[in-house]
Amino acid sequence: MLKDITLGQYFPGESVLHKLDPRTKLILTFVYVVALFAAVGPVTYSLMFVFLVASVLISEINLKTILRSVRPLIFIIAFTFILNIFFTRGEPLVQLWIITISREGLVTAAKMMARLVMLIVGTFLLTYTTSPIALTDGLERLLNPLKKIRMPVHELAMMMSIALRFIPTLIEETDKIISAQKARGADFDSGNLVRRAKALLPILVPLFISAFRRAEELAVAMESRCYHGGEGRTRMKQLKLMRRDAMAFIIGAILTAVIFTLRSMGF
Amino acid sequence: MAFLETRGLTHIYSPNTPFEHVAIRDIDFSAEKGEFLGVIGHTGSGKSTFIQHLNGLLRPTSGTVYFGGEDIFASKEKTRAIRFKVGLVFQYPEYQLFEETVFRDIAFGPKNMGLSEAEIDERVREAAGFVGLSESVLDKSPFELSGGQKRRVAIAGVIAMLPEVLILDEPTAGLDPKGRDEIIANIRQYQRSTGATVIMVTHSMEDVARIVDRLFVFEKGAIAMSGTPAQVFSRSEELKSIGLTVPKVTMVAARLRAMGLDIPPDIYTTKQLKTVLCALKGGRINA
Numbered sequence: 001m002l003k004d005i006t007l008g009q010y011f012p013g014e015s016v017l018h019k020l021d022p023r024t025k026l027i028l029t030f031v032y033v034v035a036l037f038a039a040v041g042p043v044t045y046s047l048m049f050v051f052l053v054a055s056v057l058i059s060e061i062n063l064k065t066i067l068r069s070v071r072p073l074i075f076i077i078a079f080t081f082i083l084n085i086f087f088t089r090g091e092p093l094v095q096l097w098i099i100t101i102s103r104e105g106l107v108t109a110a111k112m113m114a115r116l117v118m119l120i121v122g123t124f125l126l127t128y129t130t131s132p133i134a135l136t137d138g139l140e141r142l143l144n145p146l147k148k149i150r151m152p153v154h155e156l157a158m159m160m161s162i163a164l165r166f167i168p169t170l171i172e173e174t175d176k177i178i179s180a181q182k183a184r185g186a187d188f189d190s191g192n193l194v195r196r197a198k199a200l201l202p203i204l205v206p207l208f209i210s211a212f213r214r215a216e217e218l219a220v221a222m223e224s225r226c227y228h229g230g231e232g233r234t235r236m237k238q239l240k241l242m243r244r245d246a247m248a249f250i251i252g253a254i255l256t257a258v259i260f261t262l263r264s265m266g267f
Numbered sequence: 268m269a270f271l272e273t274r275g276l277t278h279i280y281s282p283n284t285p286f287e288h289v290a291i292r293d294i295d296f297s298a299e300k301g302e303f304l305g306v307i308g309h310t311g312s313g314k315s316t317f318i319q320h321l322n323g324l325l326r327p328t329s330g331t332v333y334f335g336g337e338d339i340f341a342s343k344e345k346t347r348a349i350r351f352k353v354g355l356v357f358q359y360p361e362y363q364l365f366e367e368t369v370f371r372d373i374a375f376g377p378k379n380m381g382l383s384e385a386e387i388d389e390r391v392r393e394a395a396g397f398v399g400l401s402e403s404v405l406d407k408s409p410f411e412l413s414g415g416q417k418r419r420v421a422i423a424g425v426i427a428m429l430p431e432v433l434i435l436d437e438p439t440a441g442l443d444p445k446g447r448d449e450i451i452a453n454i455r456q457y458q459r460s461t462g463a464t465v466i467m468v469t470h471s472m473e474d475v476a477r478i479v480d481r482l483f484v485f486e487k488g489a490i491a492m493s494g495t496p497a498q499v500f501s502r503s504e505e506l507k508s509i510g511l512t513v514p515k516v517t518m519v520a521a522r523l524r525a526m527g528l529d530i531p532p533d534i535y536t537t538k539q540l541k542t543v544l545c546a547l548k549g550g551r552i553n554a
Contacts, residue, residue: 176357176362177362177363179319179324179357180357180360180363181363181375182324182350183322183324183350183354183355183356183357183425184350184375184376184379184424184425184428185347185350185351185375185376185379185380185428186375186379187347187379201365202363202365202375205365206362206363206364206365209362209410210362
């Protein structure tokens with residue numbers, strides 16, 4: 001049950017998108033998000049959509065998985081859609097008691113929905129095609145200049161990798177603890193709110209204890225292998241920008257330029 | 268129909284996805300009242316998935332579990348009620364302790380059964396007695412105890428529900444030899460004095476050989492062999508081919524037989540070997 005949660009899931013593959021340098025992908029995702037928010041009219045939106053569809057096709061990730069990423073956020077999307085329909089003033093189309101639906105409202109709502117969905121799919125594409133380790137490596141390298149102002153960049157990246165590494169472990173652990181307490185007759189799905197919150201105690205206490213135990217074990221294991229932070233540390237896998245990364249940057253630059261030009265012309 | 272029985276039990280994890288995995292397939296299993304059964308098999312052979320069906324924690328993809336002749340999945344209430352009759356002790360159960368005192372942790376199960384304070388008190392003390400915990404430990408925090416003591420507390424937590432079937436998933440894993448023997452003795456004592464059925468999943472062939480009445484060998488989600496320890500261990504070549512071993516005594520006996528001594532193939536305890544060897548020597552028994 002808990003195992004079905006997909007969070008920052010990575011699908012190994014051999015596509016160009018998989019092979020791109022994680023730094024390239026991070027920057028491109030950022031550029032994509034900026035361009036998406038710069039889009040104003042049908043032309044710019046369609047262009048962003050075409051770009052996204054092309055990326056999805058290149059990634060070779062199956063369409064079902066892509067759509068599944070939107071599912072947990074469907075409530076927020078629907079909520080924004082409805083809010084925008086009712087609270088945008090303009091030329092009224094339908095009028096019911098105090099509720100007015102305007103043409104502008106419909107358009108804005110549709111735009112917001114398209115923007116949200118494209119935002120989610122675009123960012124998920126990053127985690128689908130990049131392994132968590134590559135992602136943190138890339139992030140560490142990108143943030144490297146911040147070391148000059150004494151930002152603990154390496155430590156932050158290490159914390160992020162450890163956190164990502166332990167999500168599945170802790171989920172599995174939670175599953176086990178839930179089963180064990182159920183075997184002793186624990187009942188998690190009946191009674192009022194207070195009773196239900198109390199019923200979580202037999203899960204949370206062992207879970208925290210085991211998380212602390214794991215943290216301590218990991219710290220000892222890292223120290224006994226002489227880990228002492230990022231200073232002077234070398235890497236087994238060196239990140240290297242390739243021709244395809246240059247190509248990706250050019251495409252990204254062109255996309256941004258086109259979007260901003262069209263935007264200034266009001267498309 | 269047997270006391271506890273499964274028919275055609277099959278469990279598939281994440282069906283219809285790329286991660287689909289058949290954990291157990293078509294398991295027909297039966298246990299009688301008061302039997303001591305052993306389940307052995309490799310990691311990933313489906314043992315743990317199997318036992319979680321016996322108390323209704325996992326729902327089978329197909330097949331059923333019968334307890335006392337009734338389908339345990341007939342209704343939601345029935346499934347929950349069965350958990351008090353079929354007690355399941357997970358692997359490393361000490362990681363599930365959560366209460367402030369040992370007493371309260373052991374009382375968790377009986378409390379969920381809706382028993383009165385007096386009954387709970389009695390059950391907790393009785394269960395603590397079965398696993399050899401002294402009165403003075405009951406007021407301590409379970410987190411102050413040693414690993415072996417914690418394990419006892421966790422086992423007592425299930426025993427306190429006085430289950431008619433007690434299932435234990437590797438109850439002796441990670442304990443020293445002394446702790447191992449003590450836990451096994453505690454479990455036997457519970458079985459003898461309550462007449463409960465005990466099903467023990469284990470890796471230790473020595474444990475299995477010494478105490479179980481019947482044995483089930485799991486291999487790739489199915490029961491590859493079953494029978495008395497003598498029957499199973501006499502097929503040592505087959506056991507080896509699926510990556511399991513036989514008790515060390517059985518190996519010694521097999522070697523001696525290969526050297527030409529007249530020793531039967533179903534030796535699995537030191538006592539048996541000793542008797543046979545002494546008989547061969549001419550009936551003079553002296554250690």
